[in-house]
Amino acid sequence: MSEQYDAIVVGSGITGGWAAKTLCEQGLKVLLLERGRELPHRSGYKNEMKSPWELPFRGEGDQALLDEHQAVQQHNIHLDEWTQDYWVKDSEHPYQTQNDTAFNWYRGYHLGGRSIMWGRQCYRWSDTDFEANVKDGYGTDWPVRYSDLESWYDKVEAFIGVSGAKENLPQLPDGQFQPPMALTPVETHMREHIAAHYPDRRLTIGRTANLTESKPEEGRAACQSRYICGRGCSYGAYFSTQSSTLPAAMATGNLTVKTDAVVETVDYDSELKRARGVTVINRLDKKRTQYAARMVFLCAGSFNSVALLQRSVSDAFPHGLANNSGVLGKYIMDHASTLGAASVVPGFNDHYYYGNRPTGIVIPRFVNMGEDKRAFLRGFSYQGGAYRPSWSRGRNMPGLGHAFKENLRQPGDWKFVLTTFAECLPRESNAISQNWQSKDADGLPVLNINFAFGKNEHDLLSAAKEEAAAMVAKAGGHVLFGSDRPNPGGSAIHEMGGARMGRDAKTSILNGYNQSHDVPNLFVTDGAAMASSACQNPSLTYMALTARAATYAAEQLRAGRV
Amino acid sequence: MNNHFDHARRNFITGMLAASGLTVLPAKVWAVAEKQPSSNPDNLFLSTLCDLVIPQTDTPGAVEVNVPEFVEVAVKHGLSGAPVDALSRFEFALLSEVPGFNTLSYQQQIEALTPIDNGSFSRNPDETPQGDLALWKAIKALIVTGYYTSQTGSSEELRYVLIPGKFDADIPADASTRAFSSDWTGVKFG
Secondary structure (H helix, E strand, C coil), X not given: CCEEEEEXXXXXXXXHHHHHHHHHHCCCCEEEECCCECCCCCCCCCCCCCCHHHCCCCCCCCHHHHHHHCCCHXXXXXXXXXXXXXXXXXXXXXXXXXXXXXXXXXXCCECCHHHCCCCCECCXXXXXXXXXXXXXXXXXXXXXXXXXXXXXXXXXXXXXXXXXXXXXXXXXXXXXXXXXXXXXXXXXXXXXXXXXXXXXXXXXXXXXXECCCCEHHHCECCCCCCCCHHHCCCCCCXXXXXXXXXXXXXXXXXXXXXXXXXXEEEEEECCCCEEEEEEEEECCCCCEXXXXXXXXXXXXXXXXXXXXXXHCCCCCCCCCCCCCCCCCCECCECCEEEEEEXXXXXXXXXXXXXXXXXXXXXXXXXXXXXCCCCCCCCCEEEEEEEECCCHHHHHHCCCCHHHHHHHHHCCCCCEEEEEEEECCCCCCCCEEEEEEEEECCXXXXXXXXXXXXXXXXXXXXXXXXXXXXXXXXXXXXXXXXCCCCCCCECCCXXXXXXXXXXXXXXXXXXXXXXEECCCCCEEEXXXXXXXCCXXXXXXXXXXXXXXXXXXXXXXXXXXCCC | CHHXXXXXXXXXXXXXXXXXXXXXXXXXXXXXXXXXXCCCCHHXXXXXXXXXXXXXXXXXXXXXXXXXXXXXXXXXXXXXXXXXXXXXXXXXXXHHHCCXXXXXXXXXXXXXXXXXXXXXXXXXHHHCCCHHHHHHHHHHHHHHHHHHCCHHHHHHHCECCCCXXXXXXXXXXXXXXXXXXXCHHHHHCC
16 A cells, blocks of 8 residues: 655755645645655765865866766766766766757756755846747747746745845846845956946846855854855755755654655546556665655656656556646757856956855846847846956966966966856757657666757857957956857756646646646646746746745645645 | 887886986985885876976975876876876877987976977967877876865965855955965866
8 A cells, every 4th residue: 555645746856845845834744755865964965075185086086987977967067076976877867869969967866956066046037038938929928927926936035045136127136135245346347337338237246045144043054155065065055955945844744755766657547637646666676666645746857857747658648647738848948058258357466355155246138128129039148257267277378387386376367257048949849758768777768858059049149249248348358268159958957848837728738836737736846847948047936936836736735626 | 019118118218217317307306206106117207297397396396295196096087188098108209309308407398398388278280289299288287286186285385265254355465365276266267
């Protein structure tokens, strides 16, 4: 006889933690399933406090092993010898790309998922974003607007702790911020010159889920300015499942967590027309177990949630659960990203900084806003910042002997970089599907990813390169490099879509509460639900949607409607 | 076949170094070599390279903090894109390009290596080292990495603060200001 819960949450990352916390606080008995290993807060962060000389490869990692097991993951700049165990082994969890397309799918299979390794940037979306599809006709209309999410953004920000500066920008609404982190002199200089030459543009500090004020009631200390977040933070200074949502959910007494629990299928009861639970493969002994629940939340990460639905075939849903519309797996997106400008900024070498700020700057979207009209659709934003290079510049410069050593003793000349994040249009041809013939280490079919950026993304990056160079030049910087070629899809680690929300059950998978149109006790609240990509980091919106959906679901459950 | 050739060549090189009366290498290289004899004869040549890149000054140099040992391990594991035989191939190429390199004084070795070093980072293809001399870029990268990630390089030559506790966005700096090896942004994005 299978175990019975009120709700099953699949995945323990950013959205899974939020779903578990919200549902538990609503009084529901919740089973949280994580496919990867246990990763306890603090004691699990085994490399957190290690210095480079305490690691066999000084932080670089064993390249031979990386090539063998993490051929894709190693391309992410946040993977290093301290953090590499948080990133999946591609050798165990392969995927395929089609038609000569490239897609770097970065994943973390352990308790907390990518909440351990995420970039922590938190930006609200605005109605510029939620109305984009209906205005230009690409994609289907979002079933929500900013007013539907505003109070949920408030709740999420207040709980996770987001530091940032209020700027009163309609395209990037302000939030419930902790005090902002400071700009360096070069960044302040850039902010002032950009504002002077471009009144519609704003450089502001990155809004980040790092505490500038401690939250003692939650056992979380303020950021220590180490900027080694990707190793895990024993201070709990950045938001992760472990530091934030999991303790809250556990405190209710309503949560059961099972790790090494790979969900193979969501099981469908064709008589009741409901999901009855899930089938789980134990990662270690490969035994299957069924768990029953009154409702199921999928928070496995965009592509894995979609893959789970695609695996969950039945007579009622031969092409994937909740896929009467036929759009499951389609309209996937990732931001088109590239290094828009790398520059040197003379005149500031009598300034340096102490400590490591765990965020950069952001220049919100300004194209196709107000009087700014372009030939392309939608927009882009920049993230980046100013810094002084340390010793590693010596790997890429000539020099020998005493003079070389003396040179590297000092910090290098100030640099200022802008990375472009461009909105990705939803396209039917960008899609994921199952390869039933090929299995991964857990026995699941591997994913086929067919993804390519289109002309609009290329045009956005081209404009971004041009605008970045112009802004830097106006501020006296010298651009050394700028690119308008997108990094491979997936590089932004903002993969999303595949089970989009929408107003019409014929063209979407989920309604305005992330609830399946076809299976009313099934919810998908991670990035799979996205109907467009905007150009902001999406995680904060995922969290707001999840908290809102879980609250709604609990209400519906109590009312007997799911 | 190659192993036999390399072994014979290394013996020749070692013998040539010995015949030169030890004066051809900085004394400190020999001191370290005697103190911690390497299992690999190439270590002598590698120690020379390490010393040419980062010598002892008012702080220990690359040899003193065992960078040659790090580079040997790093090459075996493919760090910085170096092939596993990078050291022996570069050694052979350099000695072919600069016969008697090992008999030169420290300053002469610097001068001999400088065109290869400059060319390795030049955008002018005419200046780029050809053949196995092109391996210098990877070898140098490993020497630099090995030194500045050592405890001495990180925290004596530069400054290392694991837990700053605060972020001060603007502090004064001058020519005597030492970089932070624990500035992970400054390190990652160099």
